[in-house]
């Protein structure tokens with residue numbers, strides 16, 4: 271028996287245990303927690319000092335680097351290695367979303383439960399796509415769960431970003447890109463490293479995440495804004511990565527020649543907002559990928575969370591798959 275409910279995170283109750291997945295703030299009455307990846311809206315459980323937290327070693331390292339806090343009572347997990355929790359067997363697999371991100375498989379008495387967490391069903395320059403897992407009960411994230419969310423081919427977007435940066439430099443301006451420090455920033459760093467000779471200058475928050483990835487054997491080349499990056503910015507012969515929390519107007523006050531682009535899947539809906547340009551590049555699955563992924567997992571029951579959970583559950587039902595938003 272596996273029961274699924276919502277209590278500021280996904281609660282999975284089996285006969286032997288109660289586990290909470292990606293709680294927003296605290297573990298509550300659950301015995302322990304699973305943290306799927308290092309984006310801030312998923313890491314609330316790390317602040318609990320007493321209860322056990324399961325996560326990948328990469329996610330724990332990213333969280334500690336970002337917050338400069340030590341996580342206590344965490345079980346540092348490796349992809350694919352089974353773990354025992356009372357009568358359940360747990361396994362974390364790569365979810366393809368960001369560095370260290372994981373999906374959780376739980377099996378108890380022959381029933382398989384699968385929690386995707388945030389995931390990507392396509393290869394990127396830095397992550398391998400998630401692999402479908404056959405399961406009985408599935409909790410799937412549906413951030414882009416409407417049919418209008420269809421992302422362009424990744425290689426085309428990569429080309430457009432590189433062309434945009436090169437043209438901006440040729441025009442005598444400074445290309446600045448707003449991107450999430452965990453995930454997109456590594457993908458963009460790798461893009462410019464692989465296909466151009468344009469140096470990548472990183473805001474300190476991105477320097478932290480890039481250096482954590484390199485500490486695990488990554489090969490990202492970048493220059494911190496507050497150190498060697500300063501000279502590169504003066505020469506206007508580099509591309510700068512800033513977190514999405516920066517407002518383009520603020521950046522332009524500091525760097526008069528900045529041309530600012532935002533890189534996110536949401537550009538499909540919201541366009542460039544206050545930036546000069548926007549590129550549709552996401553670390554999530556788009557609608558077709560979500561549908562293809564769920565079908566490949568052959569679940570008997572699906573719970574949808576995040577984004578367009580109700581819309582996507584309705585689409586699944588129309589295709590004969592039992593589904594409801596959580």
Ligand SMILES: [Zn+2]
Nearest residue numbers: 307309367388
């Ligand atoms: Zn995420």
